[in-house]
Amino acid sequence: MTRPQLTARPAPEPVTRALTGAQSLVASLEALGVEVVFGIPGGAILPAYDPLFDSTVRHILVRHEQGAGHAATGYAQATGKVGVCMATSGPGATNLVTPIADAYMDSVPIVAITGQVSRSAIGTDAFQEADIHGITMPITKHNYLVQDGADIPRVLAEAFHIASTGRPGPVLVDIPKDVLQAQTTFAWPPAMDLPGYRPTTQPHNKQIREAAKLIASARRPVLYVGGGVLKAGATEELKELAELTGAPVVTTLMARGAFPDSHPQHLGMPGMHGTVAAVYALQKADLLVTLGARFDDRVTGKLDSFAPDAAVIHADIDPAEIGKNRHADVPIVGDAKVIIRSLIDTVQGKAPISAWWEQLDDIRGRYPLGYAEHTDGTLAPQYVIQRIGQLAGPEAIYATGVGQHQMWASQFISYEHPGTFLNSGGLGTMGYAVPAAMGAKVGRPDTPVWAIDGDGCFQMTNQELATCALEGIPVKIAVINNGNLGMVRQWQTLFYDGRYSNTNLGTHQHRIPDFVKLAEALGCVGLRCESESEVDDVIKQAMEINDRPVVIDFIVGKDAMVWPMVPAGTSNDEILFARGVRPAFDEGDDC
Numbered sequence: 001m002t003r004p005q006l007t008a009r010p011a012p013e014p015v016t017r018a019l020t021g022a023q024s025l026v027a028s029l030e031a032l033g034v035e036v037v038f039g040i041p042g043g044a045i046l047p048a049y050d051p052l053f054d055s056t057v058r059h060i061l062v063r064h065e066q067g068a069g070h071a072a073t074g075y076a077q078a079t080g081k082v083g084v085c086m087a088t089s090g091p092g093a094t095n096l097v098t099p100i101a102d103a104y105m106d107s108v109p110i111v112a113i114t115g116q117v118s119r120s121a122i123g124t125d126a127f128q129e130a131d132i133h134g135i136t137m138p139i140t141k142h143n144y145l146v147q148d149g150a151d152i153p154r155v156l157a158e159a160f161h162i163a164s165t166g167r168p169g170p171v172l173v174d175i176p177k178d179v180l181q182a183q184t185t186f187a188w189p190p191a192m193d194l195p196g197y198r199p200t201t202q203p204h205n206k207q208i209r210e211a212a213k214l215i216a217s218a219r220r221p222v223l224y225v226g227g228g229v230l231k232a233g234a235t236e237e238l239k240e241l242a243e244l245t246g247a248p249v250v251t252t253l254m255a256r257g258a259f260p261d262s263h264p265q266h267l268g269m270p271g272m273h274g275t276v277a278a279v280y281a282l283q284k285a286d287l288l289v290t291l292g293a294r295f296d297d298r299v300t301g302k303l304d305s306f307a308p309d310a311a312v313i314h315a316d317i318d319p320a321e322i323g324k325n326r327h328a329d330v331p332i333v334g335d336a337k338v339i340i341r342s343l344i345d346t347v348q349g350k351a352p353i354s355a356w357w358e359q360l361d362d363i364r365g366r367y368p369l370g371y372a373e374h375t376d377g378t379l380a381p382q383y384v385i386q387r388i389g390q391l392a393g394p395e396a397i398y399a400t401g402v403g404q405h406q407m408w409a410s411q412f413i414s415y416e417h418p419g420t421f422l423n424s425g426g427l428g429t430m431g432y433a434v435p436a437a438m439g440a441k442v443g444r445p446d447t448p449v450w451a452i453d454g455d456g457c458f459q460m461t462n463q464e465l466a467t468c469a470l471e472g473i474p475v476k477i478a479v480i481n482n483g484n485l486g487m488v489r490q491w492q493t494l495f496y497d498g499r500y501s502n503t504n505l506g507t508h509q510h511r512i513p514d515f516v517k518l519a520e521a522l523g524c525v526g527l528r529c530e531s532e533s534e535v536d537d538v539i540k541q542a543m544e545i546n547d548r549p550v551v552i553d554f555i556v557g558k559d560a561m562v563w564p565m566v567p568a569g570t571s572n573d574e575i576l577f578a579r580g581v582r583p584a585f586d587e588g589d590d591c
Contacts, residue, residue: 016187021149021179022047024186025113026055028156031188034084036060036075036442037113038068042088043128045115047180060442060471063463065092067435069099070461072110074436076103077422078397079443080233082163083110089117090128093174094135098429100170101139105426106254107231109168111159118178119147133174141169146176149184158192166199167318168231199317203334203342211289211313211330212346218287218311220356221247224270227254227425228292228316232336235259235418238291241340245350248360250278252293254425257415267360268369271299272566273407276367279564279572281360285310292316292336295325296426305571315339367577369411371560378557381480382408384535385452388478389413391539396448397422397440401433401457404486407562409452431460437475438468448476448543455481455507455515462518468549469523476542477524477551479515482558483508490561508558519551530555 019027025048029037036058041049052059062068065087072083087096093114103110117126133145142162144155152175159171215221223245229238235258242249242265249259250270259266268275270282282288282299288310293299300306303325314321314328315336322331332339371382385408389398394416400406400423415421422440424432437451458479468475480486485503492500506512519526525545529538529552542550565576 016185018183019186020047021152021175021182021184023051024149024152024184025156025175025180026051026057027186027188028153029057029084030055031153032156032160035081037084037086038062038071038075038439039086040065040068040088040092042092042115044089044117044177045086045092045113045180046088047177048086048113048115048175060467062435062467064461065095066098066431067438067461067464067467069096069110069112070102070429070432070435071439071442071464072112073099073103073106073108074399074422074439075443076108076110076439077436078419078440080419081443082160083108083439084113085110086113088115088128089132090130092128093132094130097135097139098427100136100172102424102427102429102432103170104139104141106424107168107227108170109163110170111156111163112170112172114172114174115180116145116174116176119176120178122176132172136172139170140172141167143172143174145174146179149179149182152184153186153188154190154192157190158194161192161194162197167228200319200333201317201335201338203315203332203339207330207332208339208342208346211315211332212343212348214287214311214313214330215245215247215289215343215347216349217351219351219353220284220286221245221353222281222285222288223247223249224282224288224290224293225249225251225255225258226291226293227252229255229258229336229340230292230418232292232317233418234337234340237337237340237344239263241344244344244347246353247289248281248357250274250281252296252299252425253410253423255293256410256421257418260416261414262416267364269410271296272301272568273411273562273564274299275364275369275411276564276575276577277360277364279566279575280363282307282310283572284359288312290314291340294321300325301566301572302570305573367564371563374557374560376557379530379532379535379555381405381482381554381556381560382412383532384478384480384529384554384556385409386412387535388450388452388539391536392448392450392543394420396420396450397437397444399423399433399437399440399449399451401453402428402430403454403457404482404490404560404562405452405454405480408480430457433457434461434475434477435464437477438464438473441473441475451475451477453477453479454486455479455483455505456485458515459505459513462522465519465522465524465549465551473549474546475549477549479551479553480556481507481515481553482556482560484558486558486560487562489558493559493561494567508555515551515553524549524551526551526553528553528555
């Protein structure tokens with residue numbers, strides 16, 4: 001997957017036509033090579049839906065605007081292209097706020113197009129009026145309120161360019177209804193007017209040289225890899241740098257798939273629920289080569305105790321990230337692909353790190369990822385997720401909701417390729433999985449797409465399965481049904497003396513809802529699995545059904561926990577391997 005780029009297809013000669021604003025909008029989308037728009041019509045955006053009726057752009061009618069936004073995000077994450085969603089004014093636009101914020105936190109290129117009340121009514125508290133332009137300022141890379149129909153082609157071209165270049169992110173385009181209705185002039189290709197927007201892609205040579213010196217002399221280096229490496233399409237360069245330096249690699253939640261799990265240098269995911277080896281490596285490193293990562297609190301734990309002896313090379317496309325949370329000894333601003341290639345060309349020699357690898361291999365051997373079999377006869381959720389990954393394989397795409405199942409999917413599925421693990425990392429949005437899987441399947445229709453969801457998350461956005469059934473989008477949904485809000489229950493077990501306040505969802509003892517019946521009502525195949533002996537058969541059965549969506553209700557034990565765990569606000573040195581058990585990060589583990 002490569003960095004998303006503007007996909008405009010300029011004509012040999014400028015094309016000028018007299019159109020309505022709505023026709024100009026749709027013509028701009030066509031000229032930009034947009035394949036699909038996820039949306040719902042309503043009064044203010046309705047003029048745009050008439051030319052869409054005859055357009056080459058596919059429109060997928062979702063059941064909730066939040067689903068449209070997450071579908072656009074899933075499409076973008078799976079394809080590397082810009083995802084597009086559309087909604088009407090007022091509540092239609094505000095229902096996009098969560099997926100826009102989600103895309104902003106995870107640097108996903110989407111363009112959200114919203115209708116607005118007519119210009120004369122703006123500011124009058126008109127029916128279905130909301131200042132979505134103002135509401136989304138903090139959560140968009142840029143946004144527009146279009147005042148003149150003649151600006152629509154330029155604004156759309158700029159929106160796609162901004163969303164897909166530099167650090168990717170969401171852009172909102174808000175268009176009043178009267179602007180959509182009025183006659184205007186469509187001219188393509190437009191001249192973009194972005195004098196202050198010049199993302200730095202080429203790193204400074206002096207910083208590259210300084211970084212290369214640190215890499216060559218480090219005895220305990222770690223390549224700390226974030227989602228920016230995926231956004232830059234730099235996975236092949238990353239592998240080359242890793243093998244050149246021999247350094248261990250850790251990939252954050254947003255970078256799963258950036259480096260093959262099967263590679264012997266890969267220590268796994270760091271952070272709150274990362275592998276012990278990955279957490280240990282960061283804590284004991286003398287150099288962090290930080291590539292497209294932002295020192296998120298879920299990785300660092302208590303910041304002032306994170307990697308205390310490490311010098312930091314911090315490479316990022318966004319200069320605002322460098323030094324924001326952790327001082328960078330060598331800051332490098334630029335495109336990750338270009339930076340890594342420059343490092344490969346500049347690094348000469350390396351310090352001996354065999355003692356470092358002996359230590360890491362010892363930790364990796366002593367503290368592998370694992371889980372305990374359930375003594376009460378209930379199905380272990382980790383086993384279910386592991387078998388899905390093993391049977392569906394590394395070529396499939398996996399989208400998750402947020403919570404325990406998300407962490408287990410990051411731990412127990414092996415990711416070998418970029419663009420195969422989709423999740424809500426920064427915002428942590430429940431309900432992400434189903435619509436994101438839908439968008440991913442639309443973008444990559446020949447690839448199997450699994451949504452691994454929890455019974456809590458699933459109930460937030462499962463209405464989009466009706467969309468999937470009607471639009472011929474055969475996603476597969478594994479509901480890890482533990483009857484509870486699992487991650488919240490885990491925290492209540494560990495930190496609130498087992499006082500389970502409002503976490504029981506009733507999906508176990510009452511089967512409300514019955515997910516099999518619900519799936520059937522939404523036009524899907526519904527299956528249920530309650531024992532380990534049934535797991536493989538039901539997964540294989542789902543894999544053989546490709547003409548409609550499939551939902552599997554996996555009834556799992558309610559008390560399974562995600563391990564390892566660094567309790568929030570504590571040092572990574574206090575990682576728990578199991579309840580109350582801490583690995584020996586002591587002097588005896590130092591190189």
